Amino acid sequence: MKPENPVEPFKRAVTAAVRAIARDNELPVNFGAEGTATGAGRNRLPTPSRELGQEEVAHVRGSGDALALWHRHHDNRLHALNQPKGATARAVFEAAEQARVESIGSKRMIGVSDNLDAMLEERCRARGYASVKDPGEALLPEVVALLVRERLTGKDPPAAAKPMVEFIRPWVEEKAGDDLKNLTGNITDQNAFAKMTRKLIADLDLGDEDGTESDDLEDSPDNEEEEMAEGEGEGGEGESAGQAALTGQEKATEPSDAILAAVGSGAPSWPRESGLPVAEDGFIRVGPTQQVEGLPQILAAGDVARRTDVRVRHSGVHAVYAGPVLATNLRRLIAGRSDLATYSPFGKDFYLFNTCRGTSILSYGAFGLKARWLRRLKDWLDRRWIARFSGR
Numbered sequence: 001m002k003p004e005n006p007v008e009p010f011k012r013a014v015t016a017a018v019r020a021i022a023r024d025n026e027l028p029v030n031f032g033a034e035g036t037a038t039g040a041g042r043n044r045l046p047t048p049s050r051e052l053g054q055e056e057v058a059h060v061r062g063s064g065d066a067l068a069l070w071h072r073h074h075d076n077r078l079h080a081l082n083q084p085k086g087a088t089a090r091a092v093f094e095a096a097e098q099a100r101v102e103s104i105g106s107k108r109m110i111g112v113s114d115n116l117d118a119m120l121e122e123r124c125r126a127r128g129y130a131s132v133k134d135p136g137e138a139l140l141p142e143v144v145a146l147l148v149r150e151r152l153t154g155k156d157p158p159a160a161a162k163p164m165v166e167f168i169r170p171w172v173e174e175k176a177g178d179d180l181k182n183l184t185g186n187i188t189d190q191n192a193f194a195k196m197t198r199k200l201i202a203d204l205d206l207g208d209e210d211g212t213e214s215d216d217l218e219d220s221p222d223n224e225e226e227e228m229a230e231g232e233g234e235g236g237e238g239e240s241a242g243q244a245a246l247t248g249q250e251k252a253t254e255p256s257d258a259i260l261a262a263v264g265s266g267a268p269s270w271p272r273e274s275g276l277p278v279a280e281d282g283f284i285r286v287g288p289t290q291q292v293e294g295l296p297q298i299l300a301a302g303d304v305a306r307r308t309d310v311r312v313r314h315s316g317v318h319a320v321y322a323g324p325v326l327a328t329n330l331r332r333l334i335a336g337r338s339d340l341a342t343y344s345p346f347g348k349d350f351y352l353f354n355t356c357r358g359t360s361i362l363s364y365g366a367f368g369l370k371a372r373w374l375r376r377l378k379d380w381l382d383r384r385w386i387a388r389f390s391g392r
Helices: 007-022 054-073 076-082 089-106 108-125 140-153 158-188 188-204 220-231 272-274 316-334 371-390
Strands: 031-032 044-046 243-249 253-256 283-286 296-301 305-307 350-354 360-364 368-371
Touching: 007 054, 007 350, 044 054, 054 089, 076 188, 089 108, 089 140, 089 188, 108 296, 108 350, 108 371, 140 158, 158 371, 272 368, 360 371, 368 371
Parallel strands: 031 044, 283 305
Antiparallel strands: 243 253, 350 360, 360 368
16 A cells, blocks of 8 residues: 655644634635635645645645634625725735734634744745835735734734835835724724725725725826827828827838837036046946046046946936935045945836826836836825925
């Protein structure tokens, strides 16, 4: 007789624990490589390996406990009645509900609490949250869920997710700090908790109470006409509004639906004319301290400078961070100090800009995202930045 796979007794034990916590002896529990899933006919846990290492055991147990708590403390009907319509709002709503049911078990059972902590730590590590240091990569639903968990259980976010959470925390707490506090009194009342979560979502400007977006600029025909006006061609009947054309050097015209022009930055003429050392493209050559090569008493940064030790794109983001280094080094040079500061650019360029349709577009390396909540985040970031220099 073929010996039993050592994983099978463990799977049976986890299944029994799930059914006991869920208080449902008939609850189907499956294991699959796709990971955890819950819902009608989708009660799936991650398949453990034959090695059954300690961390893996805790992760699978935690996934099982989370699934069981969802079935025991979650009502699908109430969830559907209160669920918002917007995609981001819905994701935040569901993440907060998952945090609620898991927090109930965490507060009542020490073993379950330990398993859930291990599962969460492993999930944050596997998803690479430790490397997230910019708001564009920070997943808002995940951050809100961790802040809800913190409020309900008193537990800090896992170490792997802490940088991501701390970057977004000030914005969430400024907008909806009172809502987070009020969630604690409704942990066992799903309906009341859901309504409070909807208020939190509204205060984060993720959508109003009927599920529609609440931006100042909506996708209206007026906005569309205004947006298209600049690109309109001179076509006659039958040509669509907003048709454009591109004329080349040979005067040949190529009709286009739209023309997008992206041009790089160019150096002004005065650096080369002044005799300063410049790169081939005319930008002033500087090092990590922003000092001009061969002329250490002169410093440059921003759109006139070119780093020679590392590639730094001409971007307002880099200018903003290099400027304070330049100012610091000017003061230290005047004081006769030699311990100059350096600017170490981050590996990826971060851009966040608004559109005329009430959304913002984020770009971070190869990652891109367009969302209405990003516009609110950008507004908050901009106001906080300006406040640093306005004495408020």
